[in-house]
Amino acid sequence: MKSVWAALLVAVLTAPAAYAKADYHGLPPAGAAAQGATLVAVCAACHGSNGISVSPAYPNLAGQHYNYILKQLENFRSGARKNAIMSTMAMTIPPSKDHANLKDIAAYFSRLSPMSAHLASPAAAASQQIELGRTIYDRGVAGKDIPSCAACHGLGGEGNGPMAIPVLAGQHAAYVLTQLEQFASGVRHNSPGHVMHSIARAMNAAQEAAIAAYVRQLDPATVLGIGPKDFPAYARTLAPAGTAGRKAAGTPTSSATGAAGAGAAAH
Ligand code: HEC
Numbered sequence: 121m122k123s124v125w126a127a128l129l130v131a132v133l134t135a136p137a138a139y140a141k142a143d144y145h146g147l148p149p150a151g152a153a154a155q156g157a158t159l160v161a162v163c164a165a166c167h168g169s170n171g172i173s174v175s176p177a178y179p180n181l182a183g184q185h186y187n188y189i190l191k192q193l194e195n196f197r198s199g200a201r202k203n204a205i206m207s208t209m210a211m212t213i214p215p216s217k218d219h220a221n222l223k224d225i226a227a228y229f230s231r232l233s234p235m236s237a238h239l240a241s242p243a244a245a246a247s248q249q250i251e252l253g254r255t256i257y258d259r260g261v262a263g264k265d266i267p268s269c270a271a272c273h274g275l276g277g278e279g280n281g282p283m284a285i286p287v288l289a290g291q292h293a294a295y296v297l298t299q300l301e302q303f304a305s306g307v308r309h310n311s312p313g314h315v316m317h318s319i320a321r322a323m324n325a326a327q328e329a330a331i332a333a334y335v336r337q338l339d340p341a342t343v344l345g346i347g348p349k350d351f352p353a354y355a356r357t358l359a360p361a362g363t364a365g366r367k368a369a370g371t372p373t374s375s376a377t378g379a380a381g382a383g384a385a386a387h
């Protein structure tokens with residue numbers, strides 16, 4: 121009798137492990153990216169072998185966070201996120217112990233050079249729409265339940281790996297727009313605590329389009345405080361034409377820039 125209970129206990133304790141969710145807050149296993157390269161031939165047809173997709177309707181995956189990609193693949197496979205094309209594609213990935221195949225694929229795409237590095241003209245001429253997008257992205261809209269996107273996705277749109285918050289910088293505008301629409305309508309409902317549902321629902325069409333245009337041209341390398349810094353180039357983006365005085369006041373002396381540059385190089 122005792123052994124029956126023991127067997128049952130073992131069964132109960134081990135069964136959940138077989139269906140356990142992938143731990144998408146962890147780090148990719150060693151050698152995962154190289155292994156992933158052998159699994160992505162089918163994905164490349166739409167997402168590109170360099171992770172830059174062939175159509176703006178398909179998301180770029182280059183440099184997207186490992187943790188986020190892993191979560192999305194798991195969500196497509198479980199049905200938590202649905203898409204006519206991608207749900208089918210995710211099921212073509214052969215099952216593997218501890219989600220090894222999903223981790224390998226996620227590691228592969230996360231290691232490719234970031235999507236923002238592929239922009240033809242990162243410093244796109246600032247249009248009115250992009251400026252509106254920047255304001256909403258950086259500060260949110262007070263009184264309208266739209267928080268600053270930067271608070272979670274980063275000022276440079278670089279996302280947050282351990283938190284599985286996606287990179288937005290350099291993502292296709294058409295794709296970003298459909299995701300915001302789908303979060304708002306509830307078609308996509310896999311964000312933790314439905315945070316993106318609440319946010320997207322509070323936005324109007326013009327605001328969504330402005331955000332999509334803004335993040336498309338966003339390059340984390342040009343945003344102060346993130347990545348390699350080029351302060352003079354950054355300062356130029358801040359100073360509208362005809363405000364030379366302000367620009368001069370806000371621009372550090374060349375010796376300060378040089379010292380900062382030398383400091384960065386020394387590390
Ligand atoms: C026939 C085209 C096609 C193929 C092939 C394809 N995908 Fe996709 N993929 C899509 C589309 C379309 C979406 C956007 C789905 C949506 O709107 O929810 C997507 C979304 C994704 C996302 C979510 C990205 C994000 O930013 O949220 C990941 C991850 C992904 N695909 C990985 C893969 C992998 C891995 C493979 C290969 C096993 C693959 N895809 C094959 C079309 C494709």
Ligand code: HEC
Pocket residue numbers: 179191256257266267268269270271272273284285286287296299300310311312315316319331
């Ligand atoms: C509280 C944190 C938080 C804030 C604030 C936030 N987001 Fe998100 N966002 C997330 C998380 C987490 C996800 C990933 C959801 C998932 O797991 O599928 C996400 C996903 C997205 C996606 C989908 C990207 C993709 O590759 O599919 C878009 C687009 C997006 N957010 C845009 C925005 C915009 C625009 C704002 C500001 C108006 C914003 N977010 C504010 C946390 C946040």
